[in-house]
Amino acid sequence: MMNPKRWLVLLLAAASGLAQALTPEPAPLPQKETLTIGYVKVGHLAPMVGIEEALKKMNIEVKRAEFVRYADARTALLSGSVDISAIGPGDLAIAASQGSRNLIGLTGVAGSPKYLVVRKGVQIDDWKDLAGKKIGVAPGSAVWFQWAMTLVENGVPYSSFTAVNIQGGGTAFVQSLKRGDVDAFVLWEPFESQVVAEDAGYFARKLEYSQSRAVGAELGMLATTREVLTTKREAVKRFLWAYLKAEDDMAKNPALFADAYSRYTGLPPEVTKESAKIIKLGGVINTEQIKRQAEAAFKQGIIQKDVTNEVASLYDDTLAREIRK
Secondary structure (H helix, E strand, C coil): CCCHHHHHHHHHHHHHHHHCCCCCCCCCCCCCEEEEEEEECCHHHHHHCCHHHHHHCCCEEEEEEEECCHHHHHHHHHHCCCCEEEECCCHHHHHHHCCCCCEEEEEECEECCCEEEEECCCCCCCHHHHCCCEEEECCCCHHHHHHHHHHHHCCCCHHHCEEEECCCCHHHHHHHHHHCCCCEECCCCCHHHHHHHCCCEEEEEEEECCCCCCCCCECCEEEEEHHHHHHCHHHHHHHHHHHHHHHHHHHHCHHHHHHHHHHHHCCCHHHHHHHHHHCEECCCCCHHHHHHHHHHHHHCCCCCCCCCCHHHHHECCHHHHHHCC
């Protein structure tokens, strides 16, 4: 179950970040610049909604590239197809284990408690109730890593239930649960709240899995590449300013967040309103957490090389800190 004290620490940390005023809006670039931005349609990235308009005022043209998964966005960044995108908190370790030192994390985006979503009519109240159940997972995803490491830290054998690997986006999980193919799933918002809002499932609130020491509660990370950070640094800084400004505005105004969430994901307001209550905008990741993720990923065989020490150099929140001075 979620430790209230740990969540209080997390929320206070996020609040202290929001309390720092942003620097004034940056002046337009002297020459027009183009940024190709990766979009992943999840609620905690709702500050992306007005990014084109905000950057247009700074003489930056935005080209969009939409992805279903963080893993696809990571691949696009590494191939040079996009300049900036959100990726998973553990993607820096994955990239480093593959020999790349080009991926650069800029800042986290949000945190939230995570609960197993259980199909209505199935009883899962405690970890022991997982025995014999079919649990839908997206193997290798950020939430799967949170889930897997929480099981390890709680001494729950992964073999105690049947893991059903589901490919594709969140809609496939929702359909699988409603058909009865799985008893529960490990997923991300807004699909979790969608199932609950439609009365097809419920949150197993004693099975909270965002607080493992190895992974933590971070939901994502804005990232670029070393090359782009060198050649388009001022454009990247302006993107971050626009994103963080929208993030701050939404964090202070739940109705604004829920509306942007709905416009960004295309989901009805009755779903996003509930989901927005769960997500706390503002990054909670730091270098030490990233190192713990890398260490755990190696020990669990998720990556084949120990990059615990190297991965710290792939997270650079210098620009974000400059913007919040």
